[in-house]
Amino acid sequence: MSSKINAALGREIRDSLREMRIQLSTLNHRVGSRLGLKDADLDCLDLINRAGPISPGALARRAGLHPATVTGILDRLERGGWVARERDPADRRAVVVRPVQERAADVLHLYAGMNRGIARICADYDEAELRVVADFLRRTAEAGRQATEEL
Known part of the structure; x- marks a missing residue:
């Protein structure tokens, strides 16, 4: 293929x-509005759902947010019944x-609707094409993580 x-x-x-990105951001904003969640709250809830149980510090790092900001988000999510804070079984402190x-x-x-x-x-x-798409999306997400870390 030519350059x-x-x-x-x-x-x-x-x-x-x-x-x-714009369409997903708009969708996420509308979903958050329907649930009474701010955009950052919905993002953190998604991270907790995918990675949880997770420490608040690890969540702050993964979300790229200041720990104090994450504390406020977790307070709102907990009040809304979306998350629960618990003692870590590996370290009771x-x-x-x-x-x-x-x-x-x-x-x-x-x-x-989006999932459908x-x-x-x-x-x-076909399966081979979907594997290429999945690989592209995984690698694109990783490029985004690396670019974020470089900032």
Whole structure:
């Protein structure tokens, strides 16, 4: 493939990723609004759901937020019944945060339309193509993490 075609495709991919980021940000904002959560609260709740139980410090690092900011977010999430703070079984002096599983359906149903859309899109690709897409998205997320760390 020529470098001219690669450059054009690279621009198209970057433009599509930017548009996807905007659309996902808008979706997340609307989901958060429906749930009474700020954008950063919803982001932290997602991290807790994926990585929890997690310490507040580890959550702050993963979210790229100041620990004091995370404390405020956790206070709001706990008051809303989204998370619970518990003693860390490995170190009784430490605290971990876990998601309240009974609330997961409240979030999932708001993303049902997006999940159905992704399922329809994936149905148009074979397994080998989906593996390429999954690899691209994983590597793109990693590039974003590295760029964030460099800042």
